[in-house]
Amino acid sequence: MIEGEPPDKKRQVMENNSLSDEDISQVLLEEENRPENFSSSSYSRTEHIMEDSWDNYKHFGPNSMAPIIPSASHSVLFKLPVCSGKPPDPFVGSNKDCWDNHHVRMPFSNHSLYPIETPSGKVLKPRWELVKEALSKEITCSRELEDAILSYNTRYRQKWDFSGLHYFFEEVLDSSEGEYFFESILPGMVHLALSLPALVQSPIPLLRRRQPASISLTQKQVASLLANAFFCTFPRRNTAREPSEYSTFPDINFNRLFQGHKWKPKAQIAVEKLKCLFHYFRKVCSRDPVGVLTFTRRYCPESLLPKWSESREMVPRLHISSTGRIEDEGYGMLQVDFANKFIGGGVLGLGCVQEEIQFLIFPELIVSRLFTEALDKTEALVICGCERYSVYKGYSDTFRWTGDFDAKKSSPNCSGVSRDQYGRLLTSIVAIDALNFSMPSRQYSQDALLREVNKAYVGFSCPDNLPDLPAVATGNWGCGVFHGDAQLKALLQLIAAAKSKRDLVYFTFGNEKLRDDVQSIHSFLCSNKIPIGELWQHLCHYYTDCHSNGSFTSSLYDYLYSVLEEPVPSRQMSPQIKGVDGDEEVAVEGEAVEEDDVFTREELDQLEGTIKAYYAENGALSQGNTPPSVENG
Template sequence: MSKNDSSQVWSCLNQTDNSVTNKASVGETSQKPSQNDSRNNSATQQPTCSKSGAGGATNQPQPTEAGDRGATNQPSHNQSMGEGSVCNSSLNTPTSGVRSEDAYPFCKLMKLQACDMGRLSCIRDHTALIDTDYLLKGCIAPHTGKDFWDGFHVKLPHLYPQPAGHQTSHQTHHAMHSRWNVTREALKQLTRGHFSIGDVQTAIMSYNSDYKHKWTFEVLHQYAQRLEKQDNYLETVIPKMAKLALELPDLIKKGVPLLRCQHIKAVTLSQQQIACLLANAFFCTFPHRNNTKPGSEYITFPTINFSSLFGNSPKDETKVAQKAQKLRAILQYFHTVTTDDPHQPTEAKPDGVVTFERISIPNDQLPKWKNEKKLLRNLHVSSKGSIEEEGSGLLQVDFACKYIGGGVLGTGLVQEEILFLMSPELIVSRLFTEKLDHNECLRITGAQIYSSYSGYSRSFEWAGPHQDKTKRDKWRRRFRQIVAIDALEFKNPKDQWTKDNITRELNKAYVGFRRDPDTPPEHLPAIATGNWGCGAFGGDPKLKALIQLMAAAVAERDMAYFTFGNEGLAEELQNAHYHLKTNKVTVDKLYKALMDYCGQRERPDLYFFIFKKIGLQISQL
């Protein structure tokens, strides 16, 4: 990434990226991990995914994160999270037990590169922190506008107001230092090199003195002691990160809007701006973002400062080791974005832009499910592959927490957290995205993949760097689009079988899948998804699959569904879809059948119950 003065155009690019797409992989490939949306109940400093309950020393609700209920028997896979499969892929071979004539070929699913991901100027209520006129000419430069210190914008550390008595001190008659001056001096010390982890800790605590008895840094120390020799760039990357953090006033030249609840709003940043903001998050410079007590200013936002990742509370050596693996992924990201290596492939350089768009659909504009006459769309089901790797080029579903990113800065290590670690640019969404409501989602366009991984949950390990060669659109965004939708969590799985809960999940999936009104259905990328809201969240896989199929039908998108090694579910889902589609069963009939199923005292097989309700003979199946 360019290190030129940020007041000038920092990166001039070719308008057309002619790089060849290639899939890089690290290590040997084994089975894919099961990616049920599974989280445990261990307390962290992150807000909760569930609707009730409080935990942790700060009395703030906590997220449930990966643990015993969802992490058992998870096969390990060394994943590059790279470009999707092509027509001769094994994904086009039907899952065992599925007739070839029933399966829709994976290679026929519409991909992003054949679609228009949308013009930046057409996004409703959109703030671009880069100059779009320069962007179309192949250059990236910050857009200059007005700074804000209010409840509608991110409170940036360099804008922190001077203390009331900043002009003189009564005792010394010297000017009192602002918080940013203290921050700047502390980080300047780190830019000079020859530091210890203790020096990093001292720098961070110099402007966070209120937390000197609360924050600990065991994870940073363990990384330095046990893993730094393997990665061998800590001494060079920390000074560059500190320098990058200090470029904040030059890189961010206008207010960063908060994506508030029930407001349709979007923000586009350059990858360098994102890196600068994340460097500040690493050094915990963001003010007003450490207090997680009820009633605090940002209680409805995820945490963003990395203090919760550095510490070990409650004491658990296993979790320290897991967090150290997270640090490896994050430091690899910073190593990539600050490198001066002239041999870095041009197409892998982080010199593009990323768009974050909060989508909210008013209740009166949500589908009337009992009246929807849409037919099911095309479906490809596979027990092999994953959303992130084989689903590249499709609209990828993030099995999200309502607090975006879930436990990525805590101990969580399931689908969403791993996704954010492999693409750390996603973490910046926590800075400005308020928790998602029932009729909202977050759509992210253009994020880059920086790392590979193996394992899942407790067996997760960082597996090395990944060179992302995914092509870009004319706005310099990679052809990667992710939609974050949060499922309900059911402590008692029986609770999901109600009209209100099924309708809520249908609406949530529809909000995530809905197309832009100006985009014709034939130009929509298919959806890549799986067992959303299952595992520890208590969702029934057959129900959740059917809910997503119904939502996709109304949104007019095809779907690739990955069952992550569950061949039985893949076979049942493929056969059920075949018969429902062949018999032209509409969404309203499926909805009414689900409502009837909710009234059953006993729980027969869901799909057989639906077949009987719509008049299909079991012998036909």
């Protein structure tokens, strides 16, 4: 969209790009109130956007991922080493059934008991026996599937809604497709689910807050866990209300996905989600997946975070494009998931934006909801080796599943089926959650800036100090319903990438103006050799310098150009900036300089004039000499 276009023209452009009415209204509202909505001289700074090749940016190689080494902080649920071309065998732990608040409570645990009505009263029976009994019966339609699931979830018989599932099979699919599902796909899903005790023979730890740890699973183990999630077998995971045991975890059982919706767009989203997931199950049931995935919770104590104002790194290389998508052109790079702190967001509910779509086309990501507690402010979740199964079109209400993902055909940067020595596909996704700024101006406060740049840094950095780190593939992180300023978020991600020693590949999702603006200021920062510490300090001053009476007197980029284009002596930052790095007082670059040790601009001009006059009187200038320039210090 071009600034200055009337709202009806902007609406037409967004409709052509498949945005929903709700999203269009939100965008137009943000356009009215966004602080960068000023006439700006910076728009003409980049007359030509340099086009470089995706191949110039690093992708994952066989040595780009941390090795899989069992330890107290890395639970490996399969035997090492792995044999190429076949699913690894499960590792048999000393205690298969850990029924405590440090591990996933498994459906087959002997401790999972369920009350059953008998002629003599209620008795407790192992719930897994009920699951096996219900799923082993022939199931020929969605009504029978509902009865099977509710037979071991009887307390939810009046609460859970399966009308969306019935709509899918009775109204969306034709009779032959429904018969194929219940005759071929569903039996395979049942077999996967009931194989869980044989496939997972070690306890799965919970990835708790502020406890960095990793879990490595085979793709087949993940498929079995997800089949159990579909059949809603995980105990104690059907409520998130406090003070329930899992109130700080996302839900994992699929019951919310089955509910119906009177509003047609939402009903269609549920249909498309089921198409994605049933396609995944069809694939893994027809042929055993042979790979491995690693889920890593990263946590960085605040004491170990960078002192941003002291950072001397330059901004990294940047490729920015208004076309392409993170999951396509960014394939093989570190792909950013614009996450909810509850990983996966609304993937099992009504949500269908960037994170939910990523979890639908990479369904193995959904299993992270089983064991990942809500992310804290200096935490991220990294998933290595996940496989993509689907392609799609649209976004939010217009999202549509369009078929199978063929890595070699669908992604220009895909390396096909390349894996590392452990069987992990050379793909990696990092989940980082942005703040929700209901009051958009708050994002320019120093506390908010610090939180967001730290969050990005934790996600982008590599504690294992691996060589040849791939580029980060990202975009307008936290800039939709969370009201983030895309210009600001681009700079914060550049700063974090520079500190993490990674290049940045940025997708603006059709916004050509944003592409040009970010490219322009990136070129300016590079050509003027502005270190990220200096850029950071000016970002921290923007709010206090430009916010007055509820509005901004300058756009962010115009402000940065104005302060960074001043002569170096005038760009000297104040000796102390309160709260810039989260401390009460933080000293910036170098020592504080006494006023008496610095010339004023007027004094410099007078001194330089005196020197020129001296040279003129003595004829030095006529001989081609140049008078020395006068600098502070």
